Amino acid sequence: MNAAVDLDPCSKKSVPFKSIDGGVTAPRGFRAAAVACGIKNPEVLRLDLALITSDTPAITDAVFTTNKVRAACVRVSQQHVKLGDARAIIANSGNANACTGPQGIQDAKAMCKATAEALGLKMREVLVCSTGIIGMNMPIQRITPRVSEVAAKLSPTGNEDAARAIMTSDTKPKIYAIEVPLGKGASFRVGGIAKGAGMICPNMATMLSFITTDAKVSRDELKRAMRFAVDQSFNRITIDGDTSTNDTVIVMSNGQAEAPAIKKGSPEAEIFRCALQKVMMELAKMIVSDGERVTKFVEIRVVHARTQADARKAAETVAKSLLVKCSFNGSDPNWGRIIHAVGYSGARIKEELIDIYFNGLIACKGGLTSKTAVSDLEKVVKEPRFTVTIDLNSGSANHTVYTTDLSEAYVDFNSSEYAAALHAKRQKGLV
Amino acid sequence: MNAAVDLDPCSKKSVPFKSIDGGVTAPRGFRAAAVACGIKNPEVLRLDLALITSDTPAITDAVFTTNKVRAACVRVSQQHVKLGDARAIIANSGNANACTGPQGIQDAKAMCKATAEALGLKMREVLVCSTGIIGMNMPIQRITPRVSEVAAKLSPTGNEDAARAIMTSDTKPKIYAIEVPLGKGASFRVGGIAKGAGMICPNMATMLSFITTDAKVSRDELKRAMRFAVDQSFNRITIDGDTSTNDTVIVMSNGQAEAPAIKKGSPEAEIFRCALQKVMMELAKMIVSDGERVTKFVEIRVVHARTQADARKAAETVAKSLLVKCSFNGSDPNWGRIIHAVGYSGARIKEELIDIYFNGLIACKGGLTSKTAVSDLEKVVKEPRFTVTIDLNSGSANHTVYTTDLSEAYVDFNSSEYAAALHAKRQKGLV
Numbered sequence: 084m085n086a087a088v089d090l091d092p093c094s095k096k097s098v099p100f101k102s103i104d105g106g107v108t109a110p111r112g113f114r115a116a117a118v119a120c121g122i123k124n125p126e127v128l129r130l131d132l133a134l135i136t137s138d139t140p141a142i143t144d145a146v147f148t149t150n151k152v153r154a155a156c157v158r159v160s161q162q163h164v165k166l167g168d169a170r171a172i173i174a175n176s177g178n179a180n181a182c183t184g185p186q187g188i189q190d191a192k193a194m195c196k197a198t199a200e201a202l203g204l205k206m207r208e209v210l211v212c213s214t215g216i217i218g219m220n221m222p223i224q225r226i227t228p229r230v231s232e233v234a235a236k237l238s239p240t241g242n243e244d245a246a247r248a249i250m251t252s253d254t255k256p257k258i259y260a261i262e263v264p265l266g267k268g269a270s271f272r273v274g275g276i277a278k279g280a281g282m283i284c285p286n287m288a289t290m291l292s293f294i295t296t297d298a299k300v301s302r303d304e305l306k307r308a309m310r311f312a313v314d315q316s317f318n319r320i321t322i323d324g325d326t327s328t329n330d331t332v333i334v335m336s337n338g339q340a341e342a343p344a345i346k347k348g349s350p351e352a353e354i355f356r357c358a359l360q361k362v363m364m365e366l367a368k369m370i371v372s373d374g375e376r377v378t379k380f381v382e383i384r385v386v387h388a389r390t391q392a393d394a395r396k397a398a399e400t401v402a403k404s405l406l407v408k409c410s411f412n413g414s415d416p417n418w419g420r421i422i423h424a425v426g427y428s429g430a431r432i433k434e435e436l437i438d439i440y441f442n443g444l445i446a447c448k449g450g451l452t453s454k455t456a457v458s459d460l461e462k463v464v465k466e467p468r469f470t471v472t473i474d475l476n477s478g479s480a481n482h483t484v485y486t487t488d489l490s491e492a493y494v495d496f497n498s499s500e501y502a503a504a505l506h507a508k509r510q511k512g513l514v
Numbered sequence: 515m516n517a518a519v520d521l522d523p524c525s526k527k528s529v530p531f532k533s534i535d536g537g538v539t540a541p542r543g544f545r546a547a548a549v550a551c552g553i554k555n556p557e558v559l560r561l562d563l564a565l566i567t568s569d570t571p572a573i574t575d576a577v578f579t580t581n582k583v584r585a586a587c588v589r590v591s592q593q594h595v596k597l598g599d600a601r602a603i604i605a606n607s608g609n610a611n612a613c614t615g616p617q618g619i620q621d622a623k624a625m626c627k628a629t630a631e632a633l634g635l636k637m638r639e640v641l642v643c644s645t646g647i648i649g650m651n652m653p654i655q656r657i658t659p660r661v662s663e664v665a666a667k668l669s670p671t672g673n674e675d676a677a678r679a680i681m682t683s684d685t686k687p688k689i690y691a692i693e694v695p696l697g698k699g700a701s702f703r704v705g706g707i708a709k710g711a712g713m714i715c716p717n718m719a720t721m722l723s724f725i726t727t728d729a730k731v732s733r734d735e736l737k738r739a740m741r742f743a744v745d746q747s748f749n750r751i752t753i754d755g756d757t758s759t760n761d762t763v764i765v766m767s768n769g770q771a772e773a774p775a776i777k778k779g780s781p782e783a784e785i786f787r788c789a790l791q792k793v794m795m796e797l798a799k800m801i802v803s804d805g806e807r808v809t810k811f812v813e814i815r816v817v818h819a820r821t822q823a824d825a826r827k828a829a830e831t832v833a834k835s836l837l838v839k840c841s842f843n844g845s846d847p848n849w850g851r852i853i854h855a856v857g858y859s860g861a862r863i864k865e866e867l868i869d870i871y872f873n874g875l876i877a878c879k880g881g882l883t884s885k886t887a888v889s890d891l892e893k894v895v896k897e898p899r900f901t902v903t904i905d906l907n908s909g910s911a912n913h914t915v916y917t918t919d920l921s922e923a924y925v926d927f928n929s930s931e932y933a934a935a936l937h938a939k940r941q942k943g944l945v
Contacts, residue, residue, distance in 0.1 A: 152857030152865045217850040218883045419648040426583030434583045452649045491922040
C-alpha cells in the first residue's frame with residue numbers, strides 16, 4: 084500500500100531515546116534564566132528577557148531566516164557565528180528589532196555587550212535574538228540594565244522561565260529533551276525550547292529555537308547534524324507560508340556528557356543526528372499544533388515523485404493552499420482541491436497517475452474519484468490529526484510537510500482583532 | 515514622487531474608447547444565447563449552458579490554464595485551437611469536467627459535436643469550456659439534447675444570458691464592451707464576458723473569459739495582442755493565489771467592422787492591443803471586486819525593481835500574503851507585513867532602500883518607519899479601494915498586481931459553509 088511508504092530516515096534506527104525534563108538545561112553544564120523588563124508594555128510585566136549559557140566553551144552553529152529583510156539581531160548574530168563559537172544566547176520577546184536601521188544594530192550589540200560583561204565573555208561569544216513588533220526601536224533602556232540581573236539568576240532549573248520569556252502569541256511554552264544511552268552506562272542529552280512560527284501578534288512573529296547538547300561532537304559533525312535535523316523538522320512546517328525576518332535556530336554543544344566522543348561517519352554520528360532531529364521535530368510539531376487558532380494538524384506526504392525537488396514542491400504547495408486549508412477546517416475530504424494544488428505546484432506530474440489517501444483510505448485513484456464512501460473519508464478529516472498521502476507514482480522521491488487548517492479565527496485574529504489591539508496601543512502611545 | 519510612476523503601457527495613448535452595451539454581442543456579427551439544463555442540480559433550473567458564435571469565419575486565439583491538472587474541456591479545446599480557427603464557444607457551469615478521465619474527454623467532444631451539428635460547422639470550429647465541481651462525470655444526457663435549442667435561440671441580444679450562464683459563485687455577470695473610432699466615420703468594437711477567479715463553490719472555480727471583436731486583424735496580430743492584453747490584465751489578478759484546472763481566455767475576431775484592416779506594426783495595431791487590454795482589464799477588475807466575500811480591492815505596485823522578474827515576484831508575493839491580506843481586511847496600514855513579504859519573495863532587494871506608500875502617503879522610508887501619522891495611513895486603508903506602492907529604488911522595472919483582502923467570510927464560505935452544503939448534496943445523492 085503506497086500510503087505506507089516510510090519517509091523518516093531516522094525511523095528505522097532503533098535509537099533508545101528517553102524523553103526527559105529540563106529543555107535546554109537538561110544537558111549537563113547549561114543554565115538558563117529570565118526576567119520581566121516590560122519590553123512590550125512597561126505597564127504589563129511578564130517574562131520577556133531570557134539568557135541561556137554553557138558553563139564551559141561550546142561549539143555553536145545557527146541557521147537564520149532566508150528572508151532578505153533581516154532583523155538587526157539576526158545580522159549581529161550572523162557575524163558572531165562567523166567569528167567563532169558562542170556560548171550564550173540573550174533573547175527577548177516584545178520587540179523584533181527588525182526594520183530599525185543603524186539604531187537597531189547598535190541596540191543588538193548593546194545587548195551582546197551587556198551580556199558579555201555580566202558573564203565575563205567576549206562579545207562574539209554572545210548571540211542575540213529578538214521577536215515581536217517590527218519597525219519600532221527597542222526600548223533598550225529597559226533591557227540592558229536588567230542583563231546583570233538575569234545573569235545572576237542563571238540556574239540549571241531556569242529552563243521553563245526562558246521558554247516562557249520568548250513566547251509571543253504562543254499559548255504554551257515549547258520544551259523538549261531526550262537522553263540517549265551511548266557508551267558503557269553513559270549517555271548524552273539534547274534539549275531545546277522554541278516559540279511559535281505563526282505570523283502573529285503584536286506584529287509579526289518568528290520561529291525561534293534554542294537547542295543545547297552535552298554530546299562530544301566535532302564542529303563539522305555538529306554542522307552536518309544541524310543541517311540534516313533542521314531540514315527534517317523546522318523546514319517542513321508551515322502555518323501561513325511566511326518566513327519571518329527573525330527566524331533563528333541555534334544549537335550549542337559543550338561536550339560535558341560522559342558519553343564518548345562521537346567520531347565522524349560512525350554509527351554514533353548517525354545516532355546523534357537522529358537525536359538532534361528528534362528534539363527539533365518534537366518542537367516543530369508543538370509549534371504547528373500551537374499555531375494561531377489552529378484546529379487541525381495535518382501531515383502532507385508526497386511519495387513516488389520523480390525527484391526530491393518535485394516531491395517538495397508538491398507537498399509545500401498543497402500544505403500552503405488556502406483552499407486546501409479551508410477544506411481541512413471544514414472537515415471536507417476535498418481531494419479535488421489537493422490534486423489541483425499539485426497541478427500548479429510546478430512539480431512534474433501525470434494527472435492520471437495520481438492517487439490521494441486520507442490516512443489509509445483512498446479518495447482519488449489515477450486522478451479520478453475512488454469508490455471509497457465519502458462518509459468514511461469524512462470520518463478521517465473530522466479528526467484533529469490525520470495524514471494526506473499523495474502518491475505521484477512517477478519515481479522514488481518522497482517529502483513530508485506538516486500543516487494546519489485555516490480557520491475564521493485565524494483571519495479574525497490577524498485582521499480585526501489585531502488591528503483593534505494595535506489601534507488601542509497607538510492611542511495610549513505604547514507603539 | 516515615486517508613487518507617481520506610470521505602470522500602464524496604454525495609459526499614455528489617448529485612445530478614445532467609448533464604453534458600450536452588449537458584451538460579446540456588441541461587435542458586429544456575433545450572437546449568443548443560453549438555456550437552463552439543470553447541470554448542477556436538476557431540481558434547480560438556472561441558465562447553465564451558453565453558446566457564443568460568429569456568423570462568419572473567425573480568427574481565434576486562446577490562453578489556457580498552466581495547471582498541470584487540466585480539465586477535459588481544456589484538453590479538447592487546446593486541440594481544436596491548434597487545428598485551426600474556431601467560431602463557436604459552448605460553455606457550461608455546474609460541472610468542470612475535470613478529473614474525469616476518458617469519459618470526460620468523450621463528454622467534451624460530445625458537446626462540440628452537438629454544437630457543430632446544430633450550427634453546420636466542423637467539430638474543430640467549436641471550443642468547449644466548463645466550470646463547476648470537479649471529479650464528477652458530466653450529466654451529459656442533460657446537456658447534449660439541449661444544444662440545438664440554445665443554437666436556435668442565438669441572437670445579437672443574447673449576451674447577458676450567456677454571461678449569466680457561466681456564473682458559479684459570482685454575485686453578478688461580468689460584461690464589458692467598447693467602441694473605438696478607426697478610419698473615417700468608422701470604428702471597431704471589442705466586447706467580453708467573464709466569470710470569477712475565486713476558487714469557489716461548488717468545488718473549485720475557474721476564470722473564464724470570452725472576448726469577441728469585429729476588428730480586421732491578422733492572426734499574428736491577434737496572437738500578439740492577446741498575449742500582451744492577458745499579461746496586462748488576467749495575469750495580474752489574484753484572489754487566493756490558486757490557478758484552476760479550467761482557466762481559459764478565448765478571443766474571436768471576425769473582421770466585420772467597417773474600420774480598415776489593421777496593419778502589423780502600425781499605430782492602429784497598438785490601438786487594437788490597448789483596446790483588447792482595456793476590455794480584459796475591466797473584466798479582470800470586475801472579477802477581483804466580485805471575489806468571494808471580498809471587502810477591499812487593492813492595487814499592489816512595485817516600482818524601480820532591478821528586473822521585470824524581480825518586480826513581478828515582489829508584487830505577486832505581497833498580493834498573495836495571507837497576513838498582508840488580513841491586514842487589509844482589518845484596515846491596518848501594516849507596512850511591516852508588506853516589507854516582510856517583499857523580503858521572502860525572492861526578488862533582489864536592499865531593505866534599506868525600500869519605500870512603501872499607501873496611496874500617496876509614505877509609510878516606510880528607506881526600510882524604516884516614516885513620520886506620517888498612523889491615523890492618516892489608517893484613513894487610506896479604511897477605503898474599499900486603495901493602492902500600495904513599493905518602491906525598491908534599485909532599477910527601472912515595474913509591475914502591478916490587483917488583489918483583495920482575506921475575510922473571515924471567505925474562510926467560512928470555503929470551509930464550514932461549503933462543506934455543509936456539499937454534505938447536504940451528498941445526502942440527497944446530487945453529487
